[in-house]
Amino acid sequence: MDQAAKKALKAEFKAKRRVALCASLPMPLAQLKALFSFLDRTDAPPCDHSLTQTRVFLNQQGLASELVVPWLNEHGGYCDCEVLANVHDEVGDLIGWHLDEEP
Numbered sequence: 001m002d003q004a005a006k007k008a009l010k011a012e013f014k015a016k017r018r019v020a021l022c023a024s025l026p027m028p029l030a031q032l033k034a035l036f037s038f039l040d041r042t043d044a045p046p047c048d049h050s051l052t053q054t055r056v057f058l059n060q061q062g063l064a065s066e067l068v069v070p071w072l073n074e075h076g077g078y079c080d081c082e083v084l085a086n087v088h089d090e091v092g093d094l095i096g097w098h099l100d101e102e103p
Contacts, residue, residue, distance in 0.1 A: 047081035
């Protein structure tokens with residue numbers, strides 16, 4: 001397989017992964033990005049190794065935690081700091097790597 005074919009296959013794989021990830025999101029991208037910003041705010045309490053602050057945000061936004069939390073867990077977010085680190089790593093390409101960027 002030549003280099004161009006490998007590059008095309010890789011691009012196709014990434015595109016399919018992106019579509020699948022977008023389809024699996026339990027909330028709009030803008031709200032997911034807002035969750036990351038909420039968790040990363042300067043006055044955020046230290047992570048208590050739970051999803052306390054994530055649940056506060058979900059309640060404030062009227063989002064169903066029973067739908068969102070399993071998705072976050074599936075992507076490595078078992079506590080607030082893991083949501084910010086691991087889940088953001090999974091979706092950074094979708095929302096922008098810097099929280100102040102437009103998606």
